[in-house]
Amino acid sequence: xxxxxxxxxxxxxxxxxxxxxxxxxxxxxxxxxxxxxxxxxxxxxxxxxxxxxxxxxxxxxxxxxxxxxxxxxxxxxxxxxxxxxxxxxxxxxxxxxxxxxxxxxxxxxxxxxxxxxxxxxxxxxxxxxxxxxxxxxxxxxxxxxxxxxxxxxxxxxx
Amino acid sequence: xxxxxxxxxxxxxxxxxxxxxxxxxxxxxxxxxxxxxxxxxxxxxxxxxxxxxxxxxxxxxxxxxxxxxxxxxxxxxxxxxxxxxxxxxxxxxxxxxxxxxxxxxxxxxxxxxxxxxxxxxxxxxxxxxxxxxxxxxxxxxxxxxxxxxxxxxxxxxxxxxxxxxxxxxxxxxxxxxxxxxxxxxxxxxxxxxxxxxxxxxxxxxxxxxxxxxxxxxxxxxxxxxxxxxxxxxxxxxxxxxxxxxxxxxxxxxxxxxxxxxxxxxxxxxxxxxxxxxxxxxxxxxxxxxxxxxxx
Numbered sequence: 001x002x003x004x005x006x007x008x009x010x011x012x013x014x015x016x017x018x019x020x021x022x023x024x025x026x027x028x029x030x031x032x033x034x035x036x037x038x039x040x041x042x043x044x045x046x047x048x049x050x051x052x053x054x055x056x057x058x059x060x061x062x063x064x065x066x067x068x069x070x071x072x073x074x075x076x077x078x079x080x081x082x083x084x085x086x087x088x089x090x091x092x093x094x095x096x097x098x099x100x101x102x103x104x105x106x107x108x109x110x111x112x113x114x115x116x117x118x119x120x121x122x123x124x125x126x127x128x129x130x131x132x133x134x135x136x137x138x139x140x141x142x143x144x145x146x147x148x149x150x151x152x153x154x155x156x157x158x
Numbered sequence: 159x160x161x162x163x164x165x166x167x168x169x170x171x172x173x174x175x176x177x178x179x180x181x182x183x184x185x186x187x188x189x190x191x192x193x194x195x196x197x198x199x200x201x202x203x204x205x206x207x208x209x210x211x212x213x214x215x216x217x218x219x220x221x222x223x224x225x226x227x228x229x230x231x232x233x234x235x236x237x238x239x240x241x242x243x244x245x246x247x248x249x250x251x252x253x254x255x256x257x258x259x260x261x262x263x264x265x266x267x268x269x270x271x272x273x274x275x276x277x278x279x280x281x282x283x284x285x286x287x288x289x290x291x292x293x294x295x296x297x298x299x300x301x302x303x304x305x306x307x308x309x310x311x312x313x314x315x316x317x318x319x320x321x322x323x324x325x326x327x328x329x330x331x332x333x334x335x336x337x338x339x340x341x342x343x344x345x346x347x348x349x350x351x352x353x354x355x356x357x358x359x360x361x362x363x364x365x366x367x368x369x370x371x372x373x374x375x376x377x378x379x380x381x382x383x384x385x386x387x388x389x390x391x392x393x394x395x396x397x398x399x400x401x402x403x404x405x406x407x408x409x410x411x412x413x414x415x416x417x418x419x420x421x422x423x424x425x426x427x428x429x430x431x432x433x434x435x436x437x438x439x440x441x442x443x444x445x446x447x448x449x450x451x452x453x
Binding site: 020042045051057059060063065114129130132133134 | 159160161162163164165166167169190193194197198201210212214238261262263264265267268349350351
């Protein structure tokens with residue numbers, strides 16, 4: 001049982017016929033070939049590393065069918081940098097050593113990019129709560145918090 | 159965890175079209191609100207979803223309006239929308255509290271109040287909140303026939319409600335406050351914003367001098383379903399925000415009356431303690447919101 005869908009990812013339209021049961025994360029990785037969006041918990045909706053933005057809002061792409069994104073605009077980590085320049089969040093993660101293995105990083109970036117638009121000057125506690133849906137097993141989160149604070153400051157000044 | 163074969167996917171744009179699609183499938187279709195619970199059940203193969211009817215495109219099921227007759231909430235209103243909605247502040251502010259602590263940001267961007275109420279998970283945050291707010295649930299059947307169910311009769315048991323398979327929840331209404339009113343919700347979980355061990359929602363109306371005239375005290379996380387404590391409500395009427403002893407007696411009465419269960423995570427005595435401790439906090443907060451901090 002297939003359906004024709006047209007899903008825009010980072011501004012590029014992908015027109016495919018997909019099985020109805022295909023999850024959005026598999027469309028992004030296997031149909032569009034954008035493997036920056038990761039699968040960390042075998043589609044259980046727990047780890048958050050498959051987080052992308054749909055029409056500007058952070059969602060876990062293993063929690064949606066690809067057909068639910070038909071006609072929608074998806075943003076993934078591959079679209080964060082622009083004109084050869086890393087996004088301020090990516091720069092701050094680099095500077096603060098906010099990743100070790102890096103597996104969770106794409107999801108954290110896509111969640112946090114929206115979070116900082118909603119709350120441009122968050123407290124440490126607010127940042128920690130914003131990350132409840134994103135599990136990192138390496139860093140202990142402290143450097144991630146530092147990086148988000150630095151990026152928030154630069155984005156406010158930009 | 160991956161969905162089994164799905165044979166049909168429909169995303170109607172109107173309630174009428176959704177009801178017609180549901181009727182055509184004899185109530186056997188799987189209906190998606192935000193899908194945050196139902197998708198997990200589909201992936202775990204607890205639900206066989208041969209036809210999915212997605213309500214995500216139905217604009218008429220979204221939105222919050224508050225007026226002199228009370229509040230009306232579209233069942234497809236998402237947690238993220240409720241969190242930000244200042245119209246609910248005061249009498250209905252328990253909804254802001256509860257929505258802000260559901261799951262995580264990604265879940266709040268998708269999950270809906272109506273989806274949560276229809277799923278009726280034992281420890282969900284929305285059921286006790288709308289119970290304390292004395293909601294009425296409008297259900298619409300194919301053909302357009304409507305019935306309205308008081309929230310106290312809506313929940314039947316774990317994952318069971320009075321909604322028939324062919325019906326859609328089409329509106330949640332909350333009565334207007336008669337005096338100055340405030341409400342609040344708080345939960346305790348084993349992890350931040352996780353499913354609560356206990357969640358308590360309280361609604362308070364006060365007279366001009368800050369004395370409670372109406373109280374509703376609802377608790378989630380207890381078996382078999384979310385419940386109100388008539389004993390606590392009786393004790394709260396006549397108290398003021400400053401009456402710490404009276405409020406403590408009310409929350410103790412709730413713990414006694416609701417008689418929560420123990421399970422593999424916590425003992426029954428711990429749930430009792432949480433009903434009292436969280437109950438005291440939310441009663442204080444509801445009074446504060448009703449009286450604007452006076453009294």
